Structure formats: structure tokens, C-alpha cells
Amino acid sequence: MDILQAITNRRSIRKFRVKPVAEADVMRIIECGQRAPSACSLQTYSTIWVKDENKRRILWEACGKQSFILEAPVTLVPCADIRKIMQIMKHERYETSFEKGLGYRTKLFAIIDAALAAENMVLAAEALGLGSVFAGGALGNPKVREALNLPKGVLPISLLCIGYPDENPPIRPRLQVDTTLFVDAYRSLQEDQIEEDVNRMNKALLEEGYYVRYGKRSSDFTWINNVERKLAEKKETEETFAEEMKKAGFYPFEPVT
Numbered sequence: 001m002d003i004l005q006a007i008t009n010r011r012s013i014r015k016f017r018v019k020p021v022a023e024a025d026v027m028r029i030i031e032c033g034q035r036a037p038s039a040c041s042l043q044t045y046s047t048i049w050v051k052d053e054n055k056r057r058i059l060w061e062a063c064g065k066q067s068f069i070l071e072a073p074v075t076l077v078p079c080a081d082i083r084k085i086m087q088i089m090k091h092e093r094y095e096t097s098f099e100k101g102l103g104y105r106t107k108l109f110a111i112i113d114a115a116l117a118a119e120n121m122v123l124a125a126e127a128l129g130l131g132s133v134f135a136g137g138a139l140g141n142p143k144v145r146e147a148l149n150l151p152k153g154v155l156p157i158s159l160l161c162i163g164y165p166d167e168n169p170p171i172r173p174r175l176q177v178d179t180t181l182f183v184d185a186y187r188s189l190q191e192d193q194i195e196e197d198v199n200r201m202n203k204a205l206l207e208e209g210y211y212v213r214y215g216k217r218s219s220d221f222t223w224i225n226n227v228e229r230k231l232a233e234k235k236e237t238e239e240t241f242a243e244e245m246k247k248a249g250f251y252p253f254e255p256v257t
């Protein structure tokens with residue numbers, strides 16, 4: 001499959017056939033993840049392949065009970081991981097600054113590394129005729145950390161559920177290129193441009209019946225309604241999340257020992 005075609009035609013798949021995925025294909029996907037660029041080649045990420053049914057069930061419960069998590073034959077958990085490079089350094093008898101709470105930049109790069117590897121895996125799955133979807137509820141989720149025995153210094157960034165598609169949804173809309181690409185300098189959006197963007201997002205997802213199908217929302221629920229819902233986080237949720245990021249060692253100046 002042509003790479004540009006794989007990128008342009010990809011869309012999240014949330015319904016999977018029962019058909020298992022060959023282990024060799026999963027290994028190929030994971031190896032493709034490893035081919036992603038990595039900051040300073042520190043390779044500060046790991047992927048957990050969750051095969052145990054009980055654990056898959058725990059992940060399903062922990063990440064919003066979304067049916068595709070149980071249905072997908074392959075569940076991967078991409079993680080930002082500074083623990084591994086610390087172990088390597090310790091083995092080589094070097095000290096790291098993570099113990100003193102430093103290295104926040106590297107922690108952020110670890111999240112970037114993990115995300116780049118994850119997207120490579122998405123595209124590799126696509127090239128193998130598979131479909132995939134992320135579940136973001138795993139980010140810094142204490143139940144996920146506990147189920148997978150993740151130590152401090154390892155942050156799950158999402159689940160990546162992969163399998164043979166059992167649905168054929170349309171390509172999803174995006175903001176117009178003009179809203180995303182700025183030449184030479186950042187510029188604020190024009191009012192009419194925003195209007196056009198919101199309309200195009202709302203229209204395409206309403207036409208697909210996207211939120212009815214995947215979000216169990218009413219038929220007039222739109223993209224902008226969802227944006228509003230997502231960004232209306234409560235202070236307690238934020239505080240709990242910050243606590244979890246501390247436990248994972250990914251909060252600024254949090255020591256990882």
C-alpha cells in the first residue's frame with residue numbers, strides 16, 4: 001500500500017472482526033513503531049502488549065468501558081518511559097538528574113517519542129489491512145498503571161486497539177489547512193474562517209451520525225458541543241490528574257528514583 005494513501009485513507013476503527021491478528025503482524029507493527037524518530041535517540045518509550053483477558057477487562061473498565069477495547073484482538077499500551085534509560089545509565093555507572101527532580105524536558109520528549117512510535121504503529125497496522133483506534137483514558141490512569149505494574153517514570157499515554165475492521169466509516173473531517181498552516185509567523189484566525197471551520201466539522205460529523213453512533217448522543221449533538229464538553233473539565237479532575245502525573249513521575253520537578 002502506498003504510504004500517502006495509507007495516511008489519507010486512515011480513520012479510526014471502533015468495530016473489529018473476531019478474526020485474530022497473526023503474532024508476526026503484531027511484531028511487525030511494533031518494529032515499525034521502533035523506526036520512528038526519537039529525541040537524541042534516547043528511545044524513552046515502551047509498548048506493553050496486553051494479552052491477558054483479565055487485564056484487558058481491567059483496561060476496558062478503566063478507560064470508559066468502550067466496547068472496542070474488549071473487541072479488538074490486539075491491545076497495545078504505548079508508554080513514555082524514562083525508567084529504561086535510567087536503568088541503562090545505572091548499568092553504565094552514570095548518574096541521571098531525574099533522581100533530583102530534573103529532566104522535565106526529557107520527560108516531555110519521552111511523551112513525544114511514545115506518540116511518534118504509536119502513530120508509526122497506527123500506519124503499519126493500516127498498511128497490513130488492519131484498523132485501529134486510541135483510547136485516551138489510559139493517560140496517567142492509576143488503574144492502568146496498577147494492572148500493568150508500571151513503575152514511576154513510566155506513563156501510559158493511551159491504549160492502541162488494533163484488529164480487522166468490521167465497519168467502513170468515512171474519512172473524518174479536519175479543520176481547513178489554512179487554520180493549521182501559518183507561513184513564517186503565527187496569526188490569529190479570522191472570524192469567518194472560524195465560522196467556516198466549525199460549520200464544516202459540525203456538518204460532516206452530523207452527516208455521519210458520528211456522535212449518535214459512537215457517543216450515544218442525540219442526533220443534533222455536534223462537534224462544537226463535544227469540544228465544549230471536553231474543555232469543561234472540573235478543578236477536582238485537574239487536581240486528581242496532577243496527582244497521578246506526580247505518581248507517574250511526569251510532573252515538573254518530580255523526582256524519579
Ligand SMILES: Cc1cc2nc3c(=O)[nH]c(=O)nc-3n(C[C@H](O)[C@H](O)[C@H](O)COP(=O)(O)O)c2cc1C
Pocket residue numbers: 010011012013014066133134135136137158171172214
Ligand atoms: C490521544 C488520543 C486519544 C483518543 N481517545 C479516544 C477514545 O477514548 N475513544 C474513541 O472513540 N476515540 C479516541 N480517539 C480517536 C479520535 O476520536 C479520532 O482520532 C478523531 O475523532 C479523528 O477521527 P479519525 O481518527 O477517524 O480521523 C483518540 C485519539 C487520540 C489521538
